[in-house]
Amino acid sequence: MALRKNHCYITIKRAFTRKSKVKSKSYIKTIPPKKLAKFIMGDIPGYHSKKYKYKVSMVMNKDIQIRDNSIEASRQLIHRQLEEGAKGNYCLFVSVYPHHILRENKMITGAGADRMQTGMAHSFGQPVGVAAQIYAGNALFTIFCQKESISLVRKALNEARTKLPGDKSIVVKDINREVKK
Secondary structure (H helix, E strand, C coil): CCCCCHHHCCCCCCCCCCCCCCHHHCCCCCCCCCCCCCCEEECHHHHHCCCCCEEEEEEECCCEEEEHHHHHHHHHHHHHHHHHHCCCCEEEEECCCCCEEEEECCCCCCCCHHHCCCCCCCCCCEEEEEEEEECCCCEEEEEEECHHHHHHHHHHHHHHHCCCCCCEEEEEEEHHHHHHC
8 A cells, every 4th residue: 555645644733642542432543653763873972971062953944744754764864874974973863753643534446436435424534654743943853963074964964855845944053152152
């Protein structure tokens, strides 16, 4: 079964995250598994020891909902490029968690389909995946690095932009100046 196009799920309507403990009383029987494998990568102890001087973030410019499989694909791309170019000299955080359950009311098309489907009689839909709801100004990925790695980090984030929907910008901040203010 193929995934529906992303524009079907891109707008934020409301967060639907709850599942009933009593399966017979709930529309949502099970929550689909999340495809995100890791949320923190790189040199994690270095982040806690204030080793890094710069913070580079991919920030969303508009409210958007992004499926977990596109977040995972872009995370793998960023992590792979940073491991090749700046091994052990970065710390990557995925700043969002996919909670929202995506639903689909499957419709049968073709000859004889009118006798097999219920149409909109029970249109709540079956769970097909999960997504993260990200609001304008919030970061999707945050990478801590040194000054010499900023160009590599920006390049990796720019390549990951193609795998994600919506309008995004890359923000570079000097952590030392941020702390002094």
